[in-house]
Structures are given as C-alpha cells and as structure tokens.
Amino acid sequence: MTVDGSRPASTARRGRPGYDQQSVLAVAVAAFNRHGYEATSMGMLAEELGISKSAIYHHVPSKGDLLRLALDHALGGLESVLQDPGAHAGRADARLEFVLRGTIAVLTERLPFVTLLLRLRGNTEIEREALERRRAFDREVAALVDAARHEGSIRKDIDPRTTTRLIFGTINSIVEWYKPGGPLTAGKLSDDVIHMVFDGLHRR
Amino acid sequence: MTVDGSRPASTARRGRPGYDQQSVLAVAVAAFNRHGYEATSMGMLAEELGISKSAIYHHVPSKGDLLRLALDHALGGLESVLQDPGAHAGRADARLEFVLRGTIAVLTERLPFVTLLLRLRGNTEIEREALERRRAFDREVAALVDAARHEGSIRKDIDPRTTTRLIFGTINSIVEWYKPGGPLTAGKLSDDVIHMVFDGLHRR
DNA sequence: CGGGCTACCGACCGAACGGTCGTGCAAAAA
DNA sequence: TTTTTGCACGACCGTTCGGTCGGTAGCCCG
Numbered sequence: 371m372t373v374d375g376s377r378p379a380s381t382a383r384r385g386r387p388g389y390d391q392q393s394v395l396a397v398a399v400a401a402f403n404r405h406g407y408e409a410t411s412m413g414m415l416a417e418e419l420g421i422s423k424s425a426i427y428h429h430v431p432s433k434g435d436l437l438r439l440a441l442d443h444a445l446g447g448l449e450s451v452l453q454d455p456g457a458h459a460g461r462a463d464a465r466l467e468f469v470l471r472g473t474i475a476v477l478t479e480r481l482p483f484v485t486l487l488l489r490l491r492g493n494t495e496i497e498r499e500a501l502e503r504r505r506a507f508d509r510e511v512a513a514l515v516d517a518a519r520h521e522g523s524i525r526k527d528i529d530p531r532t533t534t535r536l537i538f539g540t541i542n543s544i545v546e547w548y549k550p551g552g553p554l555t556a557g558k559l560s561d562d563v564i565h566m567v568f569d570g571l572h573r574r
Numbered sequence: 575m576t577v578d579g580s581r582p583a584s585t586a587r588r589g590r591p592g593y594d595q596q597s598v599l600a601v602a603v604a605a606f607n608r609h610g611y612e613a614t615s616m617g618m619l620a621e622e623l624g625i626s627k628s629a630i631y632h633h634v635p636s637k638g639d640l641l642r643l644a645l646d647h648a649l650g651g652l653e654s655v656l657q658d659p660g661a662h663a664g665r666a667d668a669r670l671e672f673v674l675r676g677t678i679a680v681l682t683e684r685l686p687f688v689t690l691l692l693r694l695r696g697n698t699e700i701e702r703e704a705l706e707r708r709r710a711f712d713r714e715v716a717a718l719v720d721a722a723r724h725e726g727s728i729r730k731d732i733d734p735r736t737t738t739r740l741i742f743g744t745i746n747s748i749v750e751w752y753k754p755g756g757p758l759t760a761g762k763l764s765d766d767v768i769h770m771v772f773d774g775l776h777r778r
Numbered sequence: 779c780g781g782g783c784t785a786c787c788g789a790c791c792g793a794a795c796g797g798t799c800g801t802g803c804a805a806a807a808a
Numbered sequence: 809t810t811t812t813t814g815c816a817c818g819a820c821c822g823t824t825c826g827g828t829c830g831g832t833a834g835c836c837c838g
Contacts, residue, residue: 406695409612412796425816433796491610524775528766532758536770539747540740547739554736562732566740570774571728592785616826629786637826
C-alpha cells in the first residue's frame with residue numbers, strides 16, 4: 371500500500387495509469403533520506419510505493435540511477451546560483467551574501483534532494499562524481515570569502531578556509547531540521563543565517 | 575594485511591598477542607565513518623584488520639555492539655560536559671560559552687566517535703537510543719540559549735529554536751573537516767567558532 | 779615443559795540483497 | 809472494438825550479508 375498520496379504527475383498520459391519516473395524518484399529520495407541510501411533496499415522502496423520490486427525497474431534502470439537523478443537535481447540548483455548575474459556584480463561582500471541566500475533558497479526548495487547530496491560518503495563512482503561537483507561549488511564560494519576578506523569586509527583573525535567551512539556548516543545543517551510550510555519561512559531563515567554569520571548572536 | 579599500524583593496547587597481556595576490543599573498535603569506527611555504518615560489512619572490516627571475519631566475533635558479539643560501544647564513548651564525553659560545575663555557575667551567557675567550548679573539545683578529542691554519532695539515521699534500536707540521548711543533550715543546551723536570551727545577552731530577533739539549531743549546525747559540522755594535529759589547534763578553532771557565532775564575521 | 783589463556787582460521791548457514799525475465803492487464807487512441 | 813502503449817506482477821538468479829561452529833596457533837606463567 372502507498373504510504374503517501376504522491377501518485378503520478380496528473381498530466382494526462384496514455385496507457386495504464388500508475389507511477390512515472392518523477393513520482394517514483396520523489397518517494398525514493400524520501401526513503402533514502404530516512405534510512406540512508408545503502409540501507410534502503412529496492413524491496414523496501416517497492417513496499418512504500420505499493421508496487422512490486424520488479425515494477426520499479428520499469429521506471430529506472432538501477433538503484434544507482436535513482437541516486438544519480440536525485441543528485442543531478444540538487445547540484446543543478448546549486449550550480450545555477452553561481453551562474454546568476456548577482457554572483458558576479460558588485461562588491462565581494464554583496465556577492466557572497468547573494469550566493470549564500472541563493473544557496474539557502476535552493477536548499478529549502480529542493481530540500482530532500484540537497485539533503486541526500488549532503489549526506490554522501492563517496493562509496494560508489496556516482497557518489498564520487500557528485501562530491502566532486504559539490505567541491506567545485508564550495509571552491510567558488512571559498513574564492514568569494516577570500517575576496518571579501520581582501521576587500522576588508524570580513525574579519526582577518528580567522529583563517530579563510532575555516533571561515534568558509536564554518537559558513538557551509540551552518541547553512542548545510544539546515545537540511546537536518548528545516549520543515550517547509552512551517553512557521554519559519556525560507557526568507558526569514560535566510561535573514562537569520564545572514565544575521566548570525568555576519569553580525570553574531572550577541573546583542574549590539 | 576593491516577591498513578594502519580594500530581595493533582594492540584601495548585600494555586603487556588597474557589596469551590597470544592593480537593587485537594583487543596579497543597583496537598578493533600578504533601579501526602571499525604574509522605571504517606564506519608569512511609563508508610557509513612550500514613555500508614561497512616564485517617568482511618571489509620576483517621580485511622582492514624588483517625584477520626578473518628569470524629575472528630572479529632572473538633572480540634565483540636555483533637556488529638551492533640561495535641556501534642553501541644562507539645556511541646557510548648561519544649555520548650559519555652558530551653554528557654560529562656554538562657556535569658561540569660562550569661555549566662552551572664555564573665551568567666547564562668558564560669555557561670553557554672563554557673558548554674559550547676566543552677562540546678568542541680570533546681568533539682575534537684573523540685573525533686571519530688562523535689562523527690559516527692552525528693551521522694546516525696535511526697535505523698536500528700541502538701541508533702534510536704543514542705539519538706534520544708543526543709536529543710537530551712541538545713535540549714539542555716537549548717535551555718541555556720533560552721536563559722541567555724532572557725538575560726539579554728543574546729539578540730531577540732531570531733527564534734531561540736532557530737538559534738540553537740544554527741549553533742549546533744556550526745559546531746557539529748566541524749567533524750566533517752577538522753584534522754587533529756594540523757595547523758589549526760582545537761583551542762584556536764574553539765575561539766574562531768565563539769567569535770563567529772557571537773560576534774559575527776563582519777569587521778567591527 | 780606443560781597447562782591455561784588469548785587470538786585466530788575456514789567452512790558453513792539462512793536471509794536478504796540488486797537485478798532479470800516472461801507474462802498479464804488496464805486505459806487511451808484509432 | 810481493436811490496437812497500441814505502458815504499468816505491474818511473481819518466480820527466479822548469483823552474490824553478499826551478519827553470524828556460528830569446531831578446531832588450531834602462539835604466548836605467559838608456574
């Protein structure tokens with residue numbers, strides 16, 4: 371039986387109705403996040419979908435492809451933030467804030483997909499490729515931090531690599547607790563993170 | 575063959591020399607962190623130890639017990655921070671800073687063990703029990719954040735639950751990149767985190 | 779030098795894994 | 809109504825999983 375009501379993409383399609391790749395993917399990603407990718411068997415997935423294990427292979431060639439599709443969606447979102455003009459115009463300070471806000475936006479909009487990405491351990495080739503794309507993203511942000519530091523916008527008593535890692539740690543940890551649709555909007559969360567990271571928690 | 579040179583606890587023991595439980599545990603935890611707990615088979619573990627799979631069961635009754643032993647070590651360290659007098663004396667502000675510094679210290683000293691703890695997904699009963707102990711720890715720190723807020727030491731425009739989660743996100747993410755013995759000492763790292771979290775990255 | 783202690787080996791087990799294959803069946807298009 | 813299209817089924821394959829068992833090998837102490 372189906373755990374949630376996420377059946378097909380309602381747009382009229384021919385043939386016997388049922389799941390399509392997107393809806394299978396959504397359920398799969400949720401399961402991967404709940405139990406971990408390796409710990410999620412195709413049998414468990416089939417049970418949650420309410421179909422047989424072999425039926426899954428009608429929608430996707432392998433378990434690894436489910437992972438690849440999900441990671442592509444997450445990475446595509448992050449990479450598009452860096453391609454926005456806002457990431458290349460103005461002071462490094464402002465560019466950095468733009469990218470961080472954009473990252474948080476992607477993270478909340480594609481929450482389950484990014485969550486999956488951030489929990490990879492690099493066991494398979496698919497995971498290692500995704501991790502490399504993610505590291506490339508991190509490097510671009512690190513360059514922004516460096517620029518903002520040289521510009522004099524950011525304190526110099528903390529090593530820039532440490533700075534970058536702490537920023538990413540703060541932002542990436544959002545996937546561990548943020549619930550879209552709750553009282554905390556993505557916009558307010560974005561403001562909160564920017565305030566803490568740049569101005570600190572102490573009262574002025 | 576052995577991957578690293580961490581054989582027995584050198585203290586003279588009777589009988590045939592080889593691994594003891596502690597040294598097996600150390601290698602196991604490292605492997606769990608490298609591949610993920612579920613993705614690490616007892617066969618892989620045996621290969622890394624340089625002994626047969628069945629020999630592992632001489633040192634520990636099950637794979638789950640390896641996990642439990644490791645998590646106990648991590649949680650014990652964290653819980654002892656809260657039992658220190660420094661966590662109960664003085665202003666909430668200072669108590670909070672004390673606990674955060676203590677947490678970072680435990681995290682760096684018992685790095686692989688805490689890393690394992692922070693990556694749990696709650697698949698098994700063992701994991702769920704550990705997660706509950708970890709949540710209890712988090713709740714105590716959240717209470718400190720609340721107290722510091724009421725005291726007026728901490729800004730009020732961010733929800734205290736958000737504040738707590740961002741703090742933990744920042745601190746916990748340290749396990750993903752910190753390398754003991756490198757140029758960044760645990761003390762300097764502690765200072766950096768406290769500076770960013772309370773005073774922000776912007777130049778004053 | 780022999781007994782006791784500790785560490786280890788290799789063959790094996792039932793269950794679960796990811797994945798394949800041939801077939802059945804429902805609904806939209808013709 | 810017939811054809812086409814696409815979803816799903818269930819039996820099955822080779823492999824690997826965590827774990828068991830009976831026996832062996834090396835070391836210290838008396």
